[in-house]
Amino acid sequence: MTEKNVSTLKSHSVMLVSENEDIAQIVADVFPAGEDNLITENASSFQALNGTALQLAFKHDLVIFEIDPDDAGEVAAIKDVLEHRDDSTLFVALTQNDLTITKARELRKIGIDEVLPLSIDSEGLKAAVSEKISARNTPQTAFQNTAATLGKVIPIAKARGGAGASTVAVNLACSLAGGKGSMFRKAKKSRVALLDFDLQFGNSNVFLDLEDNGGFMQLIENAEKPDDRFLSSILQEHAMGVDVLCAPAPMVPLHSMRPEIVEGMLDLLQQRYDYIVIDLPCAIVEWVEPIFKRAAQLALVTDTTVPSVRQARRLIDFYREANMTLPVEIVVSRERNTLMRPSHVREAEKVLETKLRHWLPDNPKVARNSVDLGRPIVDIKPQSDLGKALGKLAAAVSAEVQPVAVKST
Known part of the structure; x- marks a missing residue:
């Protein structure tokens, strides 16, 4: 696999959907502006974005958002966005710390790339996101050659x-x-x-x-x-x-x-x-x-x-x-x-x-x-x-x- 660099994440466009100031600070620490990162904050839910979520989300490399798996309306809203996704945007959900494996699996089934606890710190988020970005960037077609x-x-x-x-x-x-x-x-x-x-x-x-x-x-x-x-x-x-x-x-x-x-x-x-x-x-x-x-x-x-x-x-x-x-x-x-x-x-x-x-x-x-x-x-x-x-x-x-x-x- 390609080597994963978790010490810094450079030149990424990030969409943050959260009203939590602590989460906003953690995301800013992981993606510092001085390294050509751009963070767009939307202090609301996907439901509240009123149809603009789709266009906003796919303009970014990474979308980090809070979600309550028991909120059917919000789950439906993010599912609608993910049904139109391509492979260039990574979606990372932050949710309750005691989330069951079953509910985490349900969130992944709708297309969310990673489900993380709200209590995660900057180092944990950095490592998780870096791993996902590296995995996404690993060429898959190279392994399909029948001569390999x-x-x-x-x-x-x-x-x-x-x-x-x-x-x-x-x-x-x-x-x-x-x-x-x-x-x-x-x-x-x-x-x-x-x-x-x-x-x-x-x-x-x-x-x-x-x-x-x-x-x-x-x-x-x-x-x-x-x-x-x-x-x-x-x-x-x-x-x-x-x-x-x-x-x-x-x-x-x-x-x-x-x-x-x-x-x-x-x-x-x-x-x-x-x-x-x-x-x-x-x-x-x-x-x-x-x-x-x-x-x-x-x-x-x-x-x-x-x-x-x-x-x-x-x-x-x-x-x-x-x-x-x-x-x-x-x-x-x-x-x-x-x-x-x-x-x-x-x-x-x-x-x-x-x-x-x-x-x-x-x-x-x-x-x-x-x-x-x-x-x-x-x-x-x-x-x-x-x-x-x-x-x-x-x-x-x-x-x-x-x-x-x-x-x-």
């Missing part, structure tokens, strides 16, 4: 809960993105998405100091394939260069997702990103099949205990039912490799039918600091034994994953 390649889907599975799969997923995604602290930082940066599909116990966001924005719950409640605009709105950009879909904060049933929703997401994401890293639940669910049909590589995190090795073998067999040629990298977590292979390691390699190449040493201090600070290990301690091991894993995955050609239609 699709992004590589890399699922991260685990043989047991607590194996460290989220640590692997987060640090792998950040390394592949070539962000600060990554061993790939001198190379051309890749576009990377990280999806936390561990619906019930996902915590990838904790490693990145991100809060759930409710996007996954909206995706589930919509119960339909997302479009590109909606998918862009629920992904959160991290400073390490990764766009993240957090697992839902509320506990939801694993069957809440459906295969067609996952398939629709991957259709869009593979056109936009170079890598899609997916943190999977420790469960067998129907909707993982589209992931493994498209997977270019699987990283399976385990230890070398007998129960974990047996479960890892079962998972490999199950996932290969969807993709018989799926390459699998076994990642041994919290164990250090030794020159002489102990008997239990040799037995594990025999059961898994592969040499155990990737070992993540047990370093509880570094791992704990990563979680407490909300920063990936490859960022805060890339030269630690654990940081180096994660970097080597990312290098191996990057080297072995091959481009996937788009099929001609």
